[in-house]
Amino acid sequence: MRHVISILIENEAGALSRVVGLFSQRGYNIESLTVAPTDDPTLSRCTILTTGDSDEAEQITKQLHKLVCILRVSALNEEKNGSQERELVLIKLPTPNRNVREDIKSLSDIFGAKIIDVSPETYTLQYVGSSEEVDTFCETVFKMSDVLEVVRSGVLGIARGNHYMHS
Amino acid sequence: MDKLCGAAQLIRALEELEVTEIFGYPGATVVDIYDELLNSQKIHHTLARHEQGAVHEADGYARASGRVGVALVTSGPGATNTVTALATAYGDSIPLVLISGQVSTSMIGTDAFQEVDTMGVTRPVVKYSFLCKKPEDIVPNIRKAFFIASTGRKGPVVVDIPKNCQSRSYLFDYEPSSDMHLRSYNPTVYGHKGQVNRAAEELCKAARPVVMAGGGIVQGAAGPMLESLVARLNLPVVSTLMGIGAYPCNDRRYIGMMGMHGLYEANETMHHSDLVFAVGTRFADRATNNVRKFCPEAKIIHIDVDPASISKTVHADIPIVGDAAAVLGQINSKLEELKAQPHPEIGKWWEQIAAWQDKKCLSYTEKEGIIRPQRVIETLYRLLEGRGAIITTDVGQHQMFAAQYYRFPGRRNFLSSGGLGTMGFGLPAAVGAQKALPERLVVTVTGDGSFQMNLQELSVARKYNMPLKIVILDNSVLGMVRQFQSVFYQGRYAATYLDCNPDFVKIAEAYDCVGIRVTEQNKLEEGLKQALEVQDRPVIVDVVTDTDTKVLPWQRADGSMIDMLLNTDLSQ
Numbered sequence: 172m173r174h175v176i177s178i179l180i181e182n183e184a185g186a187l188s189r190v191v192g193l194f195s196q197r198g199y200n201i202e203s204l205t206v207a208p209t210d211d212p213t214l215s216r217c218t219i220l221t222t223g224d225s226d227e228a229e230q231i232t233k234q235l236h237k238l239v240c241i242l243r244v245s246a247l248n249e250e251k252n253g254s255q256e257r258e259l260v261l262i263k264l265p266t267p268n269r270n271v272r273e274d275i276k277s278l279s280d281i282f283g284a285k286i287i288d289v290s291p292e293t294y295t296l297q298y299v300g301s302s303e304e305v306d307t308f309c310e311t312v313f314k315m316s317d318v319l320e321v322v323r324s325g326v327l328g329i330a331r332g333n334h335y336m337h338s
Numbered sequence: 339m340d341k342l343c344g345a346a347q348l349i350r351a352l353e354e355l356e357v358t359e360i361f362g363y364p365g366a367t368v369v370d371i372y373d374e375l376l377n378s379q380k381i382h383h384t385l386a387r388h389e390q391g392a393v394h395e396a397d398g399y400a401r402a403s404g405r406v407g408v409a410l411v412t413s414g415p416g417a418t419n420t421v422t423a424l425a426t427a428y429g430d431s432i433p434l435v436l437i438s439g440q441v442s443t444s445m446i447g448t449d450a451f452q453e454v455d456t457m458g459v460t461r462p463v464v465k466y467s468f469l470c471k472k473p474e475d476i477v478p479n480i481r482k483a484f485f486i487a488s489t490g491r492k493g494p495v496v497v498d499i500p501k502n503c504q505s506r507s508y509l510f511d512y513e514p515s516s517d518m519h520l521r522s523y524n525p526t527v528y529g530h531k532g533q534v535n536r537a538a539e540e541l542c543k544a545a546r547p548v549v550m551a552g553g554g555i556v557q558g559a560a561g562p563m564l565e566s567l568v569a570r571l572n573l574p575v576v577s578t579l580m581g582i583g584a585y586p587c588n589d590r591r592y593i594g595m596m597g598m599h600g601l602y603e604a605n606e607t608m609h610h611s612d613l614v615f616a617v618g619t620r621f622a623d624r625a626t627n628n629v630r631k632f633c634p635e636a637k638i639i640h641i642d643v644d645p646a647s648i649s650k651t652v653h654a655d656i657p658i659v660g661d662a663a664a665v666l667g668q669i670n671s672k673l674e675e676l677k678a679q680p681h682p683e684i685g686k687w688w689e690q691i692a693a694w695q696d697k698k699c700l701s702y703t704e705k706e707g708i709i710r711p712q713r714v715i716e717t718l719y720r721l722l723e724g725r726g727a728i729i730t731t732d733v734g735q736h737q738m739f740a741a742q743y744y745r746f747p748g749r750r751n752f753l754s755s756g757g758l759g760t761m762g763f764g765l766p767a768a769v770g771a772q773k774a775l776p777e778r779l780v781v782t783v784t785g786d787g788s789f790q791m792n793l794q795e796l797s798v799a800r801k802y803n804m805p806l807k808i809v810i811l812d813n814s815v816l817g818m819v820r821q822f823q824s825v826f827y828q829g830r831y832a833a834t835y836l837d838c839n840p841d842f843v844k845i846a847e848a849y850d851c852v853g854i855r856v857t858e859q860n861k862l863e864e865g866l867k868q869a870l871e872v873q874d875r876p877v878i879v880d881v882v883t884d885t886d887t888k889v890l891p892w893q894r895a896d897g898s899m900i901d902m903l904l905n906t907d908l909s910q
Contacts, residue, residue, distance in 0.1 A: 180522075181522055184469060184471070185457055185461075185467070185469065188458070188461065189461065192461055192462060196462050226649075229649070230646065230650060233645050233646035233650075234646050236645065236646070237644065237645070237646045239465070239466040239486055239520070239522060239523045240466075240522055241522055242521060242522040338521075
């Protein structure tokens with residue numbers, strides 16, 4: 172089962188390595204991990220996508236909580252109001268002729284993606300959506316065109332409604 | 339305000355934290371600290387002979403005294419040598435602070451001489467760690483380290499200090515200490531009230547209850563609360579290895595150690611109970627055997643300060659997160675309020691337990707011409723009973739014999755590496771314990787294998803005229819592994835014969851200690867008595883024991899608590 176875990180962590184040297192170390196030490200899997208400072212620069216927000224049964228997820232949450240550098244932990248998929256997830260993908264494609272350029276342009280319009288970089292030989296697309304939507308977008312692009320590079324951000328998540336993680 | 343260099347500030351902070359003893363080994367990146375240490379009137383330094391020894395000594399000091407142990411080592415090999423000892427302390431939740439030197443900040447990351455990523459190397463085996471990036475970090479980090487090491491589930495903390503941060507070339511104001519508050523670290527002390535009430539009610543309802551006492555009772559100083567709870571409800575008590583002494587082993591309500599080499603009656607009591615009241619234990623695999631077959635009829639109440647230990651291996655029906663002493667205090671108050679009495683059927687339960695005890699699982703037969711290892715521990719106990727001796731052990735058969743045959747009357751009397759199982763722990767731990775409690779009799783029970791790991795620390799014991807008694811159960815083999823080979827590998831003894839052991843009496847003499855060899859049973863008591871008379875230096879008593887004796891009972895792997903090989907199953 173898929174679990175999205177959100178963490179507020181002290182923005183200090185070695186903090187992230189403790190989180191990553193915990194996963195490898197205990198044999199848990201990290202599918203994706205994103206991290207950046209919050210509005211309070213002494214804290215970072217980290218979203219981890221992991222898989223495992225519910226006992227495993229509970230252990231992960233407890234073990235994360237136990238880390239001295241972690242302030243808050245929440246399993247977003249257990250939020251009672253649900254949660255919102257977003258992922259961003261950047262795809263660089265070759266554009267050998269006008270037909271390809273037009274097809275890609277119309278595809279990106281349909282999906283609401285953006286062409287954020289253009290060169291005589293390439294386009295770079297940007298698309299934001301849930302992980303599923305990003306998967307669909309990528310699959311469609313891969314069917315229509317060759318691909319030079321794919322960069323996915325990993326999942327970001329936030330609880331719905333009036334639930335929020337406070338420092 | 340005084341202006342002081344980083345090294346002087348470190349020493350002052352340690353003095354304010356009431357540190358009186360540091361175990362260490364110098365090197366290039368800690369010479370400034372060592373220089374400042376010479377100025378301290380309050381802190382004594384013990385020079386170990388190996389960094390692993392230094393940290394085990396700090397660990398033994400902490401286990402014996404309940405205070406935070408402190409060790410000081412240099413960068414690179416100094417730091418890497420501590421890893422096993424840190425992991426040992428981490429495995430048993432022992433509060434200690436390791437101060438390690440580091441290359442100067444400008445050199446970090448250049449693969450400089452004696453540079454190693456100490457934070458990285460130690461991270462999986464410590465509770466927390468700090469790298470001081472500037473001189474001003476030293477004092478706050480040291481204060482945090484002591485706070486973290488000694489609260490919640492205790493454990494070792496590393497403070498890595500680059501050489502330039504210690505230097506006399508930069509003087510700055512000393513920050514006075516203030517209340518400690520870490521926003522991301524708030525261990526729970528008191529248990530959830532609803533859960534406490536449920537636990538108290540279940541305790542009153544149980545007809546076949548058992549208390550499973552773990553090391554958390556020792557670390558959390560919860561013994562008196564446990565004793566009053568046990569007395570009120572007339573409960574039987576078993577302990578894990580780390581919980582030995584948590585409840586007085588000479589009390590009639592103490593059944594014995596449970597687990598892999600636990601007593602028959604202790605494992606039977608666990609297996610047939612209807613309520614396991616577990617305090618300060620993490621349900622380690624050596625205690626539970628196969629968790630799916632563990633105590634099939636029992637509800638589990640689990641009290642632990644570490645929420646991650648609850649339902650990690652064994653599902654808890656009533657989990658209570660909190661400090662053992664605080665939660666037991668709460669439960670006692672509730673029992674008082676309920677005017678709780680022993681369960682009407684508890685007498686029947688005790689009768690059943692007495693029947694299991696009648697099996698005499700620790701009995702053994704003498705063997706012609708050779709001393710049984712069990713006999714050594716029994717004799718030792720007879721000679722030391724009532725003297726409040728501290729026994730440290732290494733790891734292997736001798737450790738289990740000590741756990742089974744010695745009746746520890748109180749807390750902090752049995753110092754042993756339970757979680758990690760570190761051979762080479764016993765002697766340095768004894769040195770640390772003797773430093774903490776100079777008036778107490780300290781005995782190391784060890785084996786001929788274990789003793790050869792870290793025997794260099796004998797120098798330290800000799801230097802301080804410590805009257806340690808080192809009793810070697812010398813069977814010329816790595817007995818614990820050999821007993822596996824004997825029973826499960828058709829007697830194919832791979833690498834367990836300690837060919838060419840040294841003469842341990844001569845080792846004692848080489849270190850200017852006293853060496854005694856005992857080879858005959860009728861000389862055993864005399865040899866041990868002779869050792870007890872030595873007051874001015876360590877004594878090694880090399881007792882030549884039987885090679886084939888096995889530690890029994892012995893749980894079958896993957897079985898339930900009662901799947902045990904007994905003395906009636908295996909010929910000795």
